Amino acid sequence: MIQTVREKFSCRDCETITQPPAPFHVTPRGFAGPNLLAMILFEKFGQHQPLNRQSERYAREGIDLSLSTLADQVGACTAVVQPLHALIEHHVLAAGRLHGDDTTVPILAKGKTIKGHIWTYVRDDRPFGGRAPPASLYYASRDRRGEHPVRHLGGFKGILQADAYGGYNELYEPIAHARTNHARPVLGAREAAVLRAGRYRGQCPTRQTGDGDLADRT
Numbered sequence: 725m726i727q728t729v730r731e732k733f734s735c736r737d738c739e740t741i742t743q744p745p746a747p748f749h750v751t752p753r754g755f756a757g758p759n760l761l762a763m764i765l766f767e768k769f770g771q772h773q774p775l776n777r778q779s780e781r782y783a784r785e786g787i788d789l790s791l792s793t794l795a796d797q798v799g800a801c802t803a804v805v806q807p808l809h810a811l812i813e814h815h816v817l818a819a820g821r822l823h824g825d826d827t828t829v830p831i832l833a834k835g836k837t838i839k840g841h842i843w844t845y846v847r848d849d850r851p852f853g854g855r856a857p858p859a860s861l862y863y864a865s866r867d868r869r870g871e872h873p874v875r876h877l878g879g880f881k882g883i884l885q886a887d888a889y890g891g892y893n894e895l896y897e898p899i900a901h902a903r904t905n906h907a908r909p910v911l912g913a914r915e916a917a918v919l920r921a922g923r924y925r926g927q928c929p930t931r932q933t934g935d936g937d938l939a940d941r942t
Contacts, residue, residue: 751800761801764794774832816861817880819847824873824886831866840866843876870894 732743750758767773775794782789816822823846831840843865848858865872870891877884877895886892 751797751804754797754800756797761797764797765801768798772830776832812859813861815856816845816847816859817877819849819856820882821849821852822847822877822880822882822884824877824884824892826868826889829864838866840864841868841872843872845876 728747730744730746732741734741750756750761754761756764764775764778767778768775775798776791779789779791779794824844826841826843828839829842830837841864843863845861846858847856847860849856850858863872863876868891870893873891874894884892884895
């Protein structure tokens with residue numbers, strides 16, 4: 725425990741009161757330091773240790789950290805790192821090519837464990853001579869409904885390389901393919917609406933060449 729004493733001083737002539745500034749806190753008015761917060765977050769998201777088990781472990785060491793207290797700290801840290809997540813999101817979705825996939829992850833629910841999903845979108849153009857730094861973008865959901873990738877990639881327009889999961893179909897242009905692992909261009913929101921309205925009936929703005937590359941149709 726670190727106790728910080730901030731003495732107040734008053735001027736007898738002008739009655740101005742001065743006080744040293746409060747020490748830096750990772751979260752507003754938070755009591756936990758950066759090391760403890762990093763440990764809680766890593767155990768939860770990196771090691772998949774539920775907060776109730778973390779609370780029990782701290783209790784065995786004589787530290788009283790209730791489940792609600794740990795949940796409050798995780799929520800506060802989530803708000804703190806939100807600007808960093810927004811920067812990563814902007815960088816990844818600005819790419820012309822993405823690799824997308826999802827995987828299951830156990831989520832502790834009331835009285836049981838349910839199967840959630842982690843959605844991953846990777847930007848890495850180094851094999852193609854790109855100079856932009858690689859990055860990965862993650863989202864979480866409690867199910868695998870197609871509305872999730874539609875929401876994640878609502879502002880993305882480019883090539884998405886993914887498996888044949890049907891949840892991506894609303895994003896793709898209609899294009900013939902013979903492989904289950906393929907890359908197809910993703911429409912912008914306006915173009916997707918036009919396409920669904922049937923204005924491109926019988927037309928496909930792109931074609932797939934024999935070697936799997938995408939080329940513009942002239």
